[in-house]
Amino acid sequence: MEISIGTIPDNELKEKYESEKTLEFGKYFTDRMFKTDFSNGKWENPRITKYGPLALEPSAIALQYGQTIFEGQKAYQTKNGKLNLFRPALNIKRFNNSAKRMAMPEIAPDIYLDALKTLLDLERDWAPKNVGSALYIRPTMIGTQGRLGVVPSSEYLFYIILSPVGPYFPEGFKPIKIWVSEQYIRAAPGGTGFAKTGGNYAASLLIGQEALEKGYSQVLWLDAIHKKYVEEVGAMNIFFVYNETLYTAPLDSGTILPGLTRESVIQMAKDFGYSIKEKALSMDQIVEGVKNGSLQECFGAGTAASIAPVGCLRYQGKEHIINDFQIGEITREIYDQLIGIQYGTIEDPYEWIVSV
Structure with a gap:
């Protein structure tokens, strides 16, 4: 699937965090996000857009019945400027296992990984450089169909957002x-x-x-x-x-x-x-x-x-x-x-x- 990449005017780009030393976990988000929609039995319209609010009906099944799944990954900045993903195939496998348990459609591993790599390449300047810090990755799938009644959604949104983070525990590597x-x-x-x-x-x-x-x-x-x-x-x-x-x-x-x-x-x-x-x-x-x-x-x-x-x-x-x-x-x-x-x-x- 070819991913469309939207442009963001320079004056709409976010100011980055001031210092890695004060970088809190999960507080900041990068400029862009990946999205693709599921309807009529297939994933379509893969795109990278400006990070922003999602439009959901108040009756969306994700909101009413909690039909949501997510993953947690990190991209680690190396000295040569590369971003390292750690065993991403296992994240994709677990994500799809979660999808099956929650009566949601799976996402093809190549679509997931291609979307992630494309997004990371665009946002690599957000990646912290200190050991213990990273670019946290949050792939998510939600049931978007608007209806009441405890049944699986027929429509879904899969998206990926990125967050530059410091250590999860403020004390760092300490007991x-x-x-x-x-x-x-x-x-x-x-x-x-x-x-x-x-x-x-x-x-x-x-x-x-x-x-x-x-x-x-x-x-x-x-x-x-x-x-x-x-x-x-x-x-x-x-x-x-x-x-x-x-x-x-x-x-x-x-x-x-x-x-x-x-x-x-x-x-x-x-x-x-x-x-x-x-x-x-x-x-x-x-x-x-x-x-x-x-x-x-x-x-x-x-x-x-x-x-x-x-x-x-x-x-x-x-x-x-x-x-x-x-x-x-x-x-x-x-x-x-x-x-x-x-x-x-x-x-x-x-x-x-x-x-x-």
């Missing part, structure tokens, strides 16, 4: 504190937990805000049935390190987002010589591991958050401090390799990078 949710759940077996759909995140807003107000960066979700087994954190999958073995929750319940950073961490850790166990740990096991010292490290892994050391879990009214609130050696080793590959400062032995 964070996490609140364990004992009352609320994120997803249940048979639901939409594995899909990147807006409703999953809307359900987390209340307790997420409560956690922030109490000084915690994120919420750790437990399983819906027993409310004791660790699943994931709001913005990332989570790993626990015992005796050089990394534990992370399995994906077979369908309640956990299959993170591409998670998959990459598993591969890198194996190649470093560490053991991996995809096994659900209970909070009782984790608390006991903190008490007897067998839990050596804990960290989160996600596109937005990158690798985030976890130094504290608040559970049953107590703060459980992990590794004296210090960054663990394995956490740092994985972080250094991941960041090095993404920013092109070390060799990419896996051929994960697609450059623009």
